[in-house]
Amino acid sequence: MRVGLITPDPGHPLLAATAALLTGDRHAVEVLDPRAGVAAAGSGAPADVYLLKARTPSALALARELERRGAPVLNSAAATERCQDRTVMAELAERAGLPFAATRAFGSAALLVSASRLPWPMVVKSRRSRKYDLVARVDDPAGLRELASSWAGEPVVVQAFAPNDGWDHKVWVVGDQVFAALRRSELAPDDGSPERSGVRLPDGWAELALRVGEAFSLDVYGVDLVATGTGAPLVVDVNAFPGIRRQPGAPRALARLALARAAGARDAGAALSRRA
Structure with a gap:
């Protein structure tokens, strides 16, 4: 099998350990740097399966191109993108009946200062989930004004703080x-x-x-x-696709999943060819 890794960091512990398992079983592992965009896909036949360990626009565009060519991508570009918007996340969770924190969106953190019916204490998060995004507990108007001064233009969501054990x-x-x-x-x-x-x-x-x-x-x-x-x-x-560090068994589970998905895609393709 040929397994592609869509990542700017193939040395990430989870990916490196998974690649070692795959190559040890005589499967081929290819790395596509998403910073090259769609061009990273090349013109040849795609791999049997791709692991999408990146969330940038160029990575998503690359994943969509590979999906267009018929290659399975884990996770799909669409599923990866859904997890980046916390309003979409909340809507999906609500429709599925999941116990998800009630979420209210604002066009910017500055708008919170004059907003009504805020759930004190509350959690304020960047609407777009990304590295170094905003996630903060705010207990009172003074704390909110301080936060808004630093993140004034940031689109945010607000959730009531759920008491917990920390x-x-x-x-x-x-x-x-x-x-x-x-x-x-x-x-x-x-x-x-x-x-x-x-x-x-x-x-x-x-x-x-x-x-x-x-x-x-x-x-x-x-x-x-x-x-x-x-x-x-x-x-x-x-x-x-988080890092999943320090979890024995995770690389092997990922290698098995990749191979199973690749085999499933091959079988489905063969069945379609026979019917044609």
């Missing part, structure tokens, strides 16, 4: 395999606590994470869950 359940899914860790919330005081890997999720939480994947059409993704005051889980974020 820990995020970081849940990662690769196909149908679920990995989990506990990480101190970025909204909680930093007490120096390290991430706790290999944690056991409460009953039903793994199934909830898999439902998120179905709703968002994702194959490799992360879900941030918090336990509310009642102990019930609340989905606070969804990420397409």
Whole structure:
């Protein structure tokens, strides 16, 4: 099989370990740098499957071109893009009946200062999910004015702050395999606590994470869950193809998923050829 990696960083631990497993089993691994845009696809036959570990416009354009040529891409360009807009994320979650924080959008952080019916305390996030985006708890109007002065033109969403124990359940899914860790919330005081890997999720939480994947059409993704005051889980974020670091078994799960998807695409193509 030929497996393509769409990434500017093939040395990322998850990708490097996955590539080593694939090449060790005598599969070919090719790297496409998305910074080259659609040109990175070349003119030859596409690989049997691609792993999209990038979210830039050029990466999405490259993934769409490969999909147009009939190659499966994990995750698809459309699914990856959906996870970048937190208003779309909230709408999808609501339609799927997922326990997602109620979300209200504003054209800019500056507009929050004069907004009515704000849910104090609240969480303010950049509407577009990206590296170094805005995610902050705001407890009062003074704190809001300070935030707005620094992020005045940033399109944002607002969610009511859900009381919790200060820990995020970081849940990662690769196909149908679920990995989990506990990480101190970025909204909680930093007490120096390290991430706790290999944690056991409460009953039903793994199934909830898999439902998120179905709703968002994702194959490799992360879900941030918090336990509310009642102990019930609340989905606070969804990420397409996160790093999944320090999770033994994740590279092998990713290699298996890539090969299974490639084989499925080949079988489907062969069946179409026979019918033709």
